[in-house]
Amino acid sequence: MKRFDALIEIAKLLVNELVVCNLGDPSRELYSIKDRSENFYMMGSMGLTSSIAFGLAISQPKRRVFCIDGDGSILMNLGSLSTIANNNPMNLIVIVIDNSSYGSTGNQKTYTSKKTRLEIIAKGAGFESVTVIDKEDEIIPKLKSLGLGCHFVLIKTMPGRAQVKNIPLDPEKITIRFIKALSK
Template identity: 50%
Template sequence: MERITALEQITSQLKDELVVCNIGFPSRELYHVKDSPKHFYMMGSMGMASSIGLGLALSQKRKVIVFDGDGSLLMNLGSLVTIYNQSPQNLVLVVLDNECYGSTGNQCTYSSTTDLKKVAEGVGFKNTILYTESEDKIDFSPVLDMEGPVFVHVKIQAGNAKVPVIPMEPEEIKERFIREVQGK
């Protein structure tokens, strides 16, 4: 499954959840398949989507979905330990794993030899889910019903969809998202 397909399938099942999306092509693809004021598209800070999502989940009651990449998660593995120890019941961390740094030139990551789901379980995550690359359909409803924190490992094909850049300035993305979070 391609990342854009996984994003499309998962977001089609979301309702009122807040979304934090990893930098680069994942954010561009999410914007292309389903733009929403509920989505925070990261424009920088590689490796920080999980930490931003954690802070957001701790600050309010709405469910928070974080779309992260394997490369970004590997850059900030400490976030898994912090997420587990803070234990926000409203956080779902979705790692879209294409075994490469897709936004910086497709350099290989170590997720081909490191099982990220087992890493999350080793940290202590009770609810972990794996969707394999060969699956045609992602049923995300069981994930949305789980008490967090939830770790979802989605194996995807390498490559980026040919989608344009997000036609908003970072400040506009931030301000629009803040208004949504504050209910204004």
């Protein structure tokens, strides 16, 4: 499976959930699969997807928040995992799509292609719920089985991007649209 395939499965589950999506190809791909005003597409702040999703989760405790991050980005901001796990918001799923590469900049390998195991880091950071998925058809059942809680989900994929267009919205529009969606 590639990231695009994983995103298609995740998108099938989105109803009222708020989504914070990693910058670059992941956001472009999600936009092409299922654009919605509840999607916040990161533009230009690599590494901060999980931090923004955490802030959103604690400020919107009645909404479920999906953080869709990548291996390269979470490796830039591992401290975020400790912050999230220790504060333990009951409405946050941190999904890391791990393709072992910096996909948006030309598939340079990340350290998850070598010795680094993000699921072990997440456990060590304090996440009580850690799930690893490596088959496409497991994504929906495993995500559905997660109840209220603070979850870390690692989805292992192959490198590679889908041929999709750029997002035709500027960051300001995305932000305003998203803020409006919060009051729905």
